[in-house]
Amino acid sequence: MAILNDYRQFQGLHWETGAVRNSFDYRGFRAPHTGRPYSEALLMGVSGGAVVGYFTFAYEGYPPHARILTRNTFDPWDTLLSRLGVAQNIHQTAKPERAVANLVTALDEGAPAIVWADVWSLPHNALAHDPGMWAMFPLVVYGYDESAGVVHMADRARVGLTCTPGELAAARWRVKQDKHRLITLEAPDPDKLAAAVSAGIWDCLRLYTEAPPQGAKHNFGLAALRHWAELLTKPKARLSWERVFPAGPKMLDGLASAFTDIAIFGKEGGAERHVYADFLDEAATILDRPGLGQAATHFRAAAAAWDALGRTLLPDEVDPLGETRLLLLERHSRFLSEGNAARARLVAIDARLADIRAGLSADFPLTTPQVEAHRAAIAAQVMAVHDIEATAVASLREMMAGRS
Numbered sequence: 001m002a003i004l005n006d007y008r009q010f011q012g013l014h015w016e017t018g019a020v021r022n023s024f025d026y027r028g029f030r031a032p033h034t035g036r037p038y039s040e041a042l043l044m045g046v047s048g049g050a051v052v053g054y055f056t057f058a059y060e061g062y063p064p065h066a067r068i069l070t071r072n073t074f075d076p077w078d079t080l081l082s083r084l085g086v087a088q089n090i091h092q093t094a095k096p097e098r099a100v101a102n103l104v105t106a107l108d109e110g111a112p113a114i115v116w117a118d119v120w121s122l123p124h125n126a127l128a129h130d131p132g133m134w135a136m137f138p139l140v141v142y143g144y145d146e147s148a149g150v151v152h153m154a155d156r157a158r159v160g161l162t163c164t165p166g167e168l169a170a171a172r173w174r175v176k177q178d179k180h181r182l183i184t185l186e187a188p189d190p191d192k193l194a195a196a197v198s199a200g201i202w203d204c205l206r207l208y209t210e211a212p213p214q215g216a217k218h219n220f221g222l223a224a225l226r227h228w229a230e231l232l233t234k235p236k237a238r239l240s241w242e243r244v245f246p247a248g249p250k251m252l253d254g255l256a257s258a259f260t261d262i263a264i265f266g267k268e269g270g271a272e273r274h275v276y277a278d279f280l281d282e283a284a285t286i287l288d289r290p291g292l293g294q295a296a297t298h299f300r301a302a303a304a305a306w307d308a309l310g311r312t313l314l315p316d317e318v319d320p321l322g323e324t325r326l327l328l329l330e331r332h333s334r335f336l337s338e339g340n341a342a343r344a345r346l347v348a349i350d351a352r353l354a355d356i357r358a359g360l361s362a363d364f365p366l367t368t369p370q371v372e373a374h375r376a377a378i379a380a381q382v383m384a385v386h387d388i389e390a391t392a393v394a395s396l397r398e399m400m401a402g403r404s
Helices: 015-027 040-046 076-083 096-108 165-172 190-209 221-233 249-263 270-286 292-313 319-359 368-401
Strands: 050-057 065-071 088-091 113-118 136-145 150-154 161-163 182-185
Touching: 015 040, 015 076, 015 113, 015 136, 015 182, 040 076, 040 190, 040 270, 050 190, 050 221, 050 270, 065 249, 065 270, 076 190, 096 113, 096 136, 096 165, 096 182, 113 165, 150 165, 161 165, 161 319, 190 221, 190 270, 190 368, 221 368, 249 270, 249 292, 249 319, 270 292, 292 319, 292 368
Parallel strands: none
Antiparallel strands: 050 065, 088 182, 113 136, 113 182, 136 150, 150 161
């Protein structure tokens, strides 16, 4: 058995920054400007910070879905660690037995082991296995006991999670080119912190207002919000909501997937704008730019606007839509607070969500004019978010350009 018996770090919420935050905390690495553990907000900001991305996908055999990006996704892991001067001890192997040996060795040396595993294969996520679906994300392993058949993990939940060694092995091998990747982290270089924070802020500003490193410009930043609003209100557009998410189950698919990305996916509401605001408050101290607190205030206002958008997508006034929102929030809350113990309830919630979706085929609660009005209301709130975020971005750019 190899276990870190004193491991108590379960505060990380997003996969990348959460795993780094928890690992740093356990190793005793402290931020120079606070003397406390590096916050996940700081790590999020350094990795590239807040962003907007809008995409829709409709794969054959699967429900269509909208993807709303709320943070930088352009290589955030290596960007974050490189900027902070963190050495990564990387171990990869095509041999399952060697992967176990690497894991045990890391734990025996007293280091939390960050591994990449498929979310669809891990039991605590309570996702039905689908050969066509996989997603590899980092999590922290802090205990491995093959004789007892248990692995101890930290993965977003506020409590420890467990699976069997076989389940972890299958999840780590789901994408073979990852080669059972395992990483342990060395301490950040405090002398690099200010430059890392500044670089992260400028990344954020570029992704809001300039062409992205890849992809169409209208899919990112403030342009993405305008693009989304147009697709909601122009039914003849190629990727309009009228075409991709017509009234019925597909409309619910679009509404629920957008809501999930805004309120749930690796976060707790507000499209993470409150998290980014917390980062800016820390950045004000690190960079000696107190005016960044003003930009933080605008991003907190944006968080409230994003929450309002979530309620607009799935309003209480339309029973199946409101129930869907409440069930999605309950699923997330139960997982965070109960971990493995919530599995039965998560499965029951998913069954109820499937029933709601199926019922919309025969009995959709909105008439055609009401559907059009609902999309218009969503578009109006999207533009309300746009206007607040435009103010926030302008304030942030002004504070970084000057010495306020």
